[in-house]
Amino acid sequence: MKKSCFWILFVYLFCFLEPLSAGESKYLIWENGSDSSKNKAFRLEELEAKGKQIIRSSYFDKGMGLKETRLTVVPFSRMLEIFPPSNGMDSILMDGEDDYQAIISLDQGKKYNLYWATKIQVSAGEKKPDWMNPLALVVPNSSSPPDVERYLPANIKNLRYVRWEDYYKPITAVLKKYPKHGQLGFEAFGDDCLYCHSLKGIGGNKGGDLTKKFQFSSKSGQKGFVQAFGIKHYNNGQYSSVEEFVHEKKAQKIAEFLSIIKKN
Numbered sequence: 046m047k048k049s050c051f052w053i054l055f056v057y058l059f060c061f062l063e064p065l066s067a068g069e070s071k072y073l074i075w076e077n078g079s080d081s082s083k084n085k086a087f088r089l090e091e092l093e094a095k096g097k098q099i100i101r102s103s104y105f106d107k108g109m110g111l112k113e114t115r116l117t118v119v120p121f122s123r124m125l126e127i128f129p130p131s132n133g134m135d136s137i138l139m140d141g142e143d144d145y146q147a148i149i150s151l152d153q154g155k156k157y158n159l160y161w162a163t164k165i166q167v168s169a170g171e172k173k174p175d176w177m178n179p180l181a182l183v184v185p186n187s188s189s190p191p192d193v194e195r196y197l198p199a200n201i202k203n204l205r206y207v208r209w210e211d212y213y214k215p216i217t218a219v220l221k222k223y224p225k226h227g228q229l230g231f232e233a234f235g236d237d238c239l240y241c242h243s244l245k246g247i248g249g250n251k252g253g254d255l256t257k258k259f260q261f262s263s264k265s266g267q268k269g270f271v272q273a274f275g276i277k278h279y280n281n282g283q284y285s286s287v288e289e290f291v292h293e294k295k296a297q298k299i300a301e302f303l304s305i306i307k308k309n
């Protein structure tokens with residue numbers, strides 16, 4: 046065979062094989078503070094090899110408006126066995142493909158008996174949203190959802206072991222100066238908004254930093270925020286579930302909390 050033909054064959058084979066390997070995407074896990082050479086890449090098959098099960102989750106189905114989705118899963122703690130965190134790391138931070146960020150403490154993940162979904166198969170005739178892909182965290186029927194796990198983190202690409210306290214430090218350091226204020230709003234924001242609205246450099250960025258969009262220093266500015274929240278997040282198909290957790294009073298608490306953060 047002439048040399049050039051060899052190369053053409055090689056290139057052809059490479060192009061042909063490329064889409065196949067691209068389908069087996071890799072996921073990254075590392076520890077906060079460690080250098081990037083310590084990042085570990087893994088494939089979902091490696092997780093599954095440690096013992097997969099197929100389950101149903103009515104919490105998942107309800108959230109997604111689906112019925113009887115088949116979820117191939119491995120227990121939350123399996124990840125910790127395969128990639129053991131070092132001492133002091135008490136939480137896992139999840140970066141989604143879709144520009145959101147979620148955190149769960151290792152204790153909650155175990156206590157609520159959560160699972161990592163490695164395959165999501167909807168029933169015949171139903172359609173899975175494009176973004177609903179593994180890796181996803183799911184709540185089995187035998188358990189109830191933890192507070193911070195309301196938005197079904199899916200499409201997770203990166204996992205990072207962190208310390209809970211360190212993660213929230215940019216915010217708690219500010220609140221420390223106002224011991225009587227902002228705590229309730231902070232809790233609500235952490236549970237329900239940080240996932241998509243970044244603040245002080247943490248959280249997801251799907252919905253942007255709200256302190257950059259509203260004037261919180263005046264009562265009318267705060268009112269404008271509460272109204273905008275209602276318009277965006279109540280009765281609006283895609284995000285309708287927020288109303289279940291955050292009523293107007295809570296949104297007002299969030300506004301007070303954001304006003305403290307904004308001026309610091």
Ligand code: HEC
Nearest residue numbers: 237238240241242251252253258270273274277278291299
């Ligand atoms: C699942 C993601 C998600 C969650 C969770 C979420 N938001 Fe949003 N939010 C968005 C997106 C996306 C927008 C639209 C941003 C844009 O248009 O630039 C938005 C817009 C808003 C707006 C209107 C301002 C604007 O830019 O249009 C307010 C106010 C708001 N969100 C408040 C909240 C509060 C308060 C919470 C928590 C109780 C929350 N959001 C939770 C994704 C989210």
